[in-house]
Amino acid sequence: MDDQSRSSLLTAEKPGPVRPLLAVHVLGPYLVTLDGVPAGLWHGGRNESLFAYLLTHRNPWPSRERLMHVFWPGSTQEAARNSLNVALHGVRRALRTVTDRPIIVFGGNRYGLDRDVDLWLDVDEFDRHLHQARRLHLAGRAEAAIREFEMADGLYRGDFLADSPYEEWPVLLREQLRLAHVDALDDLSALSFDAERYAAAASLCARVIEGDPCREAAHRRLMHCHSRQGQPHLALLQHRACVAALSRDLGVEPSPETQDLYHRIRRHEPV
Incomplete structure (x- = not known):
């Protein structure tokens, strides 16, 4: 093997950079970690709620105006913009306790997550396990369905944004997720009874x-x-x-x- 071929092979085998993993729990106690290290200084309330809204409204990412309308509907545009900037500063300050990279980015008048960061969100995982459980149940694979329902139940540590009970935007989603969890327990109880x-x-x-x-x-x-x-x-x-x-x-x-x-x-x- 000549030097050029050897160099090409080493380049092909060289692993790419490891992408940081942002893990966020919004079902029950609020928890944000980056590569397993908890992010602190959230101070509860609006900062947590805003970050949760961004992560649960990713398709498409919300615009500045949308965030102003959701969180400060009765304020003037200038006041709402200032309040949004203050809240975003609080979110970024909390995230800076675990990384210097800008986790929340702004582009095209929309706020979103840095594309080089992987996201694990308990709500997404909860929905994925429920979908898989019901697919397996319909296919007659009861034991596999039980395992998926149990995984979903384990992810549901409490109501959605339980630490922000006075925020308005989570109310509908909180109830939808709560009922989905009750339905999952009902299906799991039926499968356990049949077994x-x-x-x-x-x-x-x-x-x-x-x-x-x-x-x-x-x-x-x-x-x-x-x-x-x-x-x-x-x-x-x-x-x-x-x-x-x-x-x-x-x-x-x-x-x-x-x-x-x-x-x-x-x-x-x-x-």
């Missing part, structure tokens, strides 16, 4: 009901779990809780299916 893992299914049903007290199917599944674990008295108590929730929140009575299950358990029939 005859009644203790796990019962625990999941209780979490579903905590998030949606009027989800009657979850009450019934929990009644089934208690009965199959030899605890019919707990099943009857769960029926009482179901009746109370439906009456209190919806002003309705349980469905005939729920009532039939209740009577069968009272008669000590297998369910």
